[in-house]
């Protein structure tokens with residue numbers, strides 16, 4: 001518990017974000033790990049679900065489950081209403097022009113693969129280029145490598161600097177006459193860098209280049225407006241924004257989705273099937289073959305309702321304060337090096353400690369009840385750039401506290417003494 005929670009009756013400050021009240025909405029945060037209160041600082045990998053999401057999933061399973069779009073019976077209609085209601089919520093949440101622009105996927109990874117295979121593959125010719133950045137998650141690298149292999153196109157990678165920032169001039173210089181697709185993260189999962197996507201998307205569009213933004217780390221930390229951004233595609237995952245795993249969405253500009261062929265074949269994506277010819281269903285169903293993750297969509301819809309019901313501005317201000325506090329708390333630790341010091345940063349700190357392998361660090365922290373991520377964070381090229389195999393990453397949600405970050409710093413110092421000897 002933070003000191004603030006122990007202080008009796010303070011005058012209400014409407015502007016202040018009440019983290020202790022927020023924490024009570026997330027049942028798992030009350031548990032203990034190895035005898036310590038859980039400090040969950042691995043939100044960049046997957047965030048925890050609030051009661052509202054858990055209850056929506058439970059209610060669906062108890063009372064409404066059936067397959068969607070097929071039956072005329074009551075349960076099927078209720079399931080369909082909930083599934084399609086979730087699509088409406090995603091469309092509003094991203095400010096899409098229409099609900100038909102929202103395709104449910106398993107998550108960001110599947111969304112990027114869909115665009116690579118359905119949009120890029122039919123378009124790309126040998127010698128064409130796909131431009132990405134050095135900061136990408138493997139989910140926004142490998143699908144493009146695969147489609148380049150399939151078509152003879154070339155993968156071009158925009159460089160980053162020592163801060164983990166991207167120079168927009170350098171990216172624009174790589175947008176050439178053969179560039180067909182520009183794909184980049186909105187926020188880097190390895191470093192927290194906020195990329196200048198507004199400018200880069202506008203530059204790409206002005207050159208007739210299709211744009212995809214990987215929003216997996218952005219959607220949990222702020223409002224995203226795909227129309228203001230102007231991108232053709234935007235991908236995100238539910239489980240990083242307080243919803244269940246196995247559900248996410250692809251936003252696609254309608255004019256783009258219309259021209260794209262289906263990606264997978266099966267039920268729900270068809271209008272008519274004969275052995276001679278199959279005609280495809282309308283958007284977005286053309287891209288949703290087979291029985292979808294109905295319960296996941298219900299949970300995602302509930303997560304959006306939850307986010308719509310809280311003081312989001314206060315929540316995001318609290319997250320920014322947590323990040324600042326984490327930098328201040330970790331910086332004095334001898335031998336600790338922050339990896340990623342971009343001026344615009346969100347949600348996480350990546351670091352290494354001299355003489356302590358990130359994996360050992362993670363193990364010591366776990367003994368103290370602190371959950372962080374250690375490894376390459378599915379961004380091996382970023383690790384290569386900094387000449388390290390791995391980092392420790394603490395990533396924040398609005399339910400984290402300053403107290404948890406202080407515990408992180410104490411525990412890192414303990415690990416340093418255990419493994420790092422007298423370094424520093």
Ligand SMILES: *Cc1c(COP(=O)(O)O)cnc(C)c1O
Pocket residue numbers: 044045106107108109110137139140185187188189214215216217237248
């Ligand atoms: C987590 C993540 C992904 C992959 O998301 P999945 O939910 O595993 O599909 C892609 N990009 C970024 C930036 C991520 O953080």
